[in-house]
Amino acid sequence: MSGISYDARGLAEPNAEAPGTATIDADGVATFDAKDLTTRLINLELRRLIYEEGVTDVVVQNPQARHSLGVGILARCRITFEGSLGYFGCGLIDGPEIHIKGRVGWSSCENMMSGVVVVDSNAGSLTGAAMRGGDLVIRGRVGARTGIDQKGGTIIVCGDAGSMNGFMMQRGRQIFLGNVGPGLGDSMYDGTIYVGGTVKSLGIDCVPGEWTDADTEFIERKFRIYELGTPPELQKFVCGKVLYNYDSLEPSEKKLVI
Amino acid sequence: MCGIAGIIYRDGQHPVGAEMTRMLQSMKHRGPDSTGYALYGAPENGSLVMRYKLADANTPRDFGFSERLRLHRREVEARLARLGAQVNDVEEETPYAFRVSFEYEGDLKLLADLVEDIPEAEVLSLGRSLEIVKDIGDAETVGAQYGLDGFNGTHAIGHVRMATESEVDIAGAHPYWAYPFSDVAVVHNGQLTNYFMWRRRLERSGHRFMSECDSEIIAVYLAEKMGEGDTLEEAMHRSLDDLDGVFTYIAVTDDALGVAKDELAAKPLVLYESEELTAVASEEIAIRQIVEHEIETYDPFEREVLVWKR
Numbered sequence: 001m002s003g004i005s006y007d008a009r010g011l012a013e014p015n016a017e018a019p020g021t022a023t024i025d026a027d028g029v030a031t032f033d034a035k036d037l038t039t040r041l042i043n044l045e046l047r048r049l050i051y052e053e054g055v056t057d058v059v060v061q062n063p064q065a066r067h068s069l070g071v072g073i074l075a076r077c078r079i080t081f082e083g084s085l086g087y088f089g090c091g092l093i094d095g096p097e098i099h100i101k102g103r104v105g106w107s108s109c110e111n112m113m114s115g116v117v118v119v120d121s122n123a124g125s126l127t128g129a130a131m132r133g134g135d136l137v138i139r140g141r142v143g144a145r146t147g148i149d150q151k152g153g154t155i156i157v158c159g160d161a162g163s164m165n166g167f168m169m170q171r172g173r174q175i176f177l178g179n180v181g182p183g184l185g186d187s188m189y190d191g192t193i194y195v196g197g198t199v200k201s202l203g204i205d206c207v208p209g210e211w212t213d214a215d216t217e218f219i220e221r222k223f224r225i226y227e228l229g230t231p232p233e234l235q236k237f238v239c240g241k242v243l244y245n246y247d248s249l250e251p252s253e254k255k256l257v258i
Numbered sequence: 259m260c261g262i263a264g265i266i267y268r269d270g271q272h273p274v275g276a277e278m279t280r281m282l283q284s285m286k287h288r289g290p291d292s293t294g295y296a297l298y299g300a301p302e303n304g305s306l307v308m309r310y311k312l313a314d315a316n317t318p319r320d321f322g323f324s325e326r327l328r329l330h331r332r333e334v335e336a337r338l339a340r341l342g343a344q345v346n347d348v349e350e351e352t353p354y355a356f357r358v359s360f361e362y363e364g365d366l367k368l369l370a371d372l373v374e375d376i377p378e379a380e381v382l383s384l385g386r387s388l389e390i391v392k393d394i395g396d397a398e399t400v401g402a403q404y405g406l407d408g409f410n411g412t413h414a415i416g417h418v419r420m421a422t423e424s425e426v427d428i429a430g431a432h433p434y435w436a437y438p439f440s441d442v443a444v445v446h447n448g449q450l451t452n453y454f455m456w457r458r459r460l461e462r463s464g465h466r467f468m469s470e471c472d473s474e475i476i477a478v479y480l481a482e483k484m485g486e487g488d489t490l491e492e493a494m495h496r497s498l499d500d501l502d503g504v505f506t507y508i509a510v511t512d513d514a515l516g517v518a519k520d521e522l523a524a525k526p527l528v529l530y531e532s533e534e535l536t537a538v539a540s541e542e543i544a545i546r547q548i549v550e551h552e553i554e555t556y557d558p559f560e561r562e563v564l565v566w567k568r
Contacts, residue, residue, distance in 0.1 A: 065542035083552055086543055087526075103555060105542060106526055122556045125523060143557040144523035162523050162559040181559055 013040045018048035022058070030055040034069075035062040042069055050077050065105065070098060076115075087124070090117055093134075106143070109136050112153065118226070125162065128155045131172065137226050144181070147174050150191060156222060164203065166193045166237075175222065177232065185237050194219065194234040202237065209238035259420045260447040261288030262432075262527075263539040264508040265548065266413035266515040266568050271300060272535075275401070275409025278416045280547040281539060282397035288540060289420035292431035293400040294392030296443035296510055299411040301386045305346055305359050306366075306440075309382040310334065310373060313354040314427045315394045317378070327353060330376050337372045338362075351404045355382075355428075357389065367438035380429065380468050385441035387411070387512050392431040412568045413515050415508045417445040424470040434477035437466060439484060441512035446473035447525045447540060448505035456501070476507050494518045494563045508538060516565035523560035530555045536566045 019041050022032035030049045034042045042060065046069075049055040056077045063069055067086035070079055074094045081089075084102030094113035103121035107129055114134040125143030128136045133153040141159030150169040160178035166185040172192075179197035186203020193206070194215075219231045263281040265274060278295055299307075312330045313323070334356075338345060343362040350356055362369065370381045383390035389409075393400045397418065401407060417432035424430040436442035450456075453472040456479060461467065465478045476497065483493035490511050497518060504524035509516050517527060517538055528542045530553050537545045542555055558564060 065546050067541075067543070084542060084555070086541060102552070103542075105528070121554060124526060124528070124557050141556060143526075144560060160559075162557075164522070 011040075013038060016040050016044060018044040020048065021045065022049055024053070024055060027057075028055060029057040029059060031059040031061065033061045034066070035064065039066050039068055042066065043071065046070060046073065046079070050075050063102075065102075067105070070096075084121070093117075103140065104138075112136065114153075122159070123157075128153070131155065135222070135226075141178065147172065150174070154222060156226065156228070158228065160197065163200075166191070166206070167203070169193075173218070175219070175234070177228075185239070187243065188239045190239050193237040195237065196232045196234050199235070199237075205240045205243045206237050207240035209236040211236050259288050260432075261285035261418040261540040261544070262415070262445045262447045262506065262508055263417075263537075263544050264413070264415040264445075264510070264515050264517070265535060265537045266510075266566050267535045268568055269534045271410045271412060273407075273409070274298070274411045274414040275406035277548045278414045279397045279401035279406060281537075281544040282416045282418050284544050284547050285418050285539065285541055286396045289418035290396055291421045291426045292392060292394045292419045292428070293397045294390065294417045294419070294432045294445070295400075295406060295414060296383070296388060296390045296416070296433040296435075296445070297406070297409050297411050297414045298387045298441070298510065298512060299389060299409060302346070302359055304386065305361050306343075306384065306386055307357065307359045307389055308369075308373070308384045309355070309357050309390055311355040311380050311382060311428060312376075313378055314429060315352075315354070316427055317354070324353070326377075330379060331356070333376050334358075334373055334379065337376070338369070341369055341372065343369070352393070355391075355393070355404075366440055370438055374466070374468075381435070381437070382428075383435045383443065384438075385512065388435070388441040388443060388510075390433055390435055390443055392417075392428055392433065394426060394428070394431070413510060415443065415445050415510050415515070417447075422449065423472055429469040430471040432471075432473055434471075434474050436477040436481035436484070436509075439481050442477070442480065442484070442490075442509070444473070444477040444480065444507055444509045446476050446505055446507040448503060448507070448520070450475055450501055450503040450505060452502040472503075473507075476501065476505070476509075480509060490514060490516055491563060491565045494565070498561050498563070506540075514565055514567050516563065517558065518563045519558050519560060521560055523557075527558055528555045529558060529564075 022030045024030045059080045063083045065084045065086045068088045070090045072092045076095045079098045081100045085104045087105040089108040091110040097116045100119045106124035107126045110129045112131045116135045118137045122140035123138045123142045128147045130149045132151045137156045139158045144162035146165040148167045150172045152172045154173045156175045161180045163181035164183040169191045170189045175194045177196040182201040183203040185206030343360045345360045347359045391404045432445045433443040450472040506525035506527045530537045
């Protein structure tokens with residue numbers, strides 16, 4: 001390729017191809033170093049391995065907090081990032097189990113459909129925004145507005161959290177083991193928030209909920225799966241539904257929380 | 259959108275000019291319009307450094323342009339001499355922006371006012387260690403234009419701008435100097451919604467505004483509060499209630515660097531601390547430009563004010 005090429009999509013690297021630098025070991029684990037690759041090349045290499053080579057276990061070294069890595073992966077596979085991701089990491093995924101051995105920036109796992117993401121360190125704001133399914137575990141602390149507009153799945157945060165978590169959430173569950181900031185569950189429609197630490201203030205229409213055996217079972221199961229030890233005493237918060245203006249709910253709205 | 263970055267060392271001088279260029283260049287996608295630096299160097303035997311400009315980067319170049327620049331520049335030097343300032347050195351990095359180092363014991367506000375009384379003149383910074391450099395273009399362009407690669411110092415802040423509410427020119431570029439306080443500067447990411455209210459209020463108490471940019475309010479506000487006796491940290495805490503809108507800003511003095519985040523935590527900031535330095539930036543990739551090894555970072559929460567001393 002030579003000269004200047006015009007690209008109507010405005011892509012910085014319109015004709016990029018997967019670099020093919022990964023090595024696959026005897027156990028079928030593919031490993032490649034992202035240090036000198038651009039964001040687009042890293043994602044192309046990931047896609048090549050998962051979709052074309054049929055690899056189900058990929059290790060990415062030195063992601064160096066680059067944005068938008070591991071997005072849109074729609075296959076059952078295991079991906080390990082040996083370092084931190086920047087903004088929009090692992091968004092729009094459906095299926096993979098991802099382990100991030102570092103932190104993630106803002107808007108990670110946005111619109112996640114299914115699968116598991118475990119982050120060893122902290123996360124920025126808007127973590128798991130509009131998430132629809134799967135489990136997202138943050139072992140460190142998170143910024144503000146975690147799980148904004150969440151529509152399903154579970155978010156577990158082991159550290160402290162900022163303000164307005166669960167803002168406008170519609171379904172799903174959030175578990176915060178640390179202290180949370182002001183405006184928890186503001187304008188939530190449905191879903192459940194569990195908090196282990198202190199709550200600075202509740203948002204509008206977020207009220208304490210009644211603890212049931214189903215809650216105990218759910219919490220114990222998640223703690224067992226992610227080896228989080230014995231669950232501490234948690235407070236439960238749900239929607240007070242005083243902001244509801246519907247005369248009667250649509251049948252689809254009456255569905256139980258996923 | 260805008261991108262901001264700051265770095266403060268606890269163990270003496272480092273090439274902060276070159277490092278800030280790398281940090282800002284990595285965040286070029288957050289704002290390609292203009293780039294600005296506030297750098298804190300080693301004081302040259304106690305002399306003062308003033309950075310000033312006599313025209314903007316995109317002022318129309320009419321027939322009298324160069325002649326006006328020459329006359330105005332001569333007038334600045336004449337006024338400095340009249341105040342009893344002994345000029346050591348004048349550097350001319352662009353035809354319209356200058357760096358002058360001089361010895362002077364008198365009132366700095368008077369000096370700044372006399373310089374700014376000259377048509378189109380603006381004092382960008384004035385202090386014993388602060389130097390503000392800002393111009394149109396990305397960090398590599400501005401850094402090369404002003405020769406910042408060789409700048410050694412203890413701390414620095416920088417800004418890449420995506421203009422949202424005022425012109426793309428040097429007057430609208432960050433950082434803002436907290437006139438008339440020597441060695442205080444501010445960079446900001448966000449929008450302030452009670453700009454006009456504070457502008458009218460601060461103008462009535464005698465502050466000057468050089469641009470239409472909402473971020474200038476923060477620098478002037480801090481100057482007002484520090485003038486009333488607040489420390490930097492107290493003034494920053496007070497700003498959380500007084501300023502309305504979304505903001506994350508970094509303020510620096512000759513020996514400290516502080517960050518403040520609004521009530522909604524609406525604008526990002528990533529923070530890295532180690533034995534020898536603290537680095538903050540809108541995105542972690544910027545911090546990665548100056549720290550080689552794997553690092554642990556976190557985001558401050560809403561309404562947080564953090565200050566580090568060098």
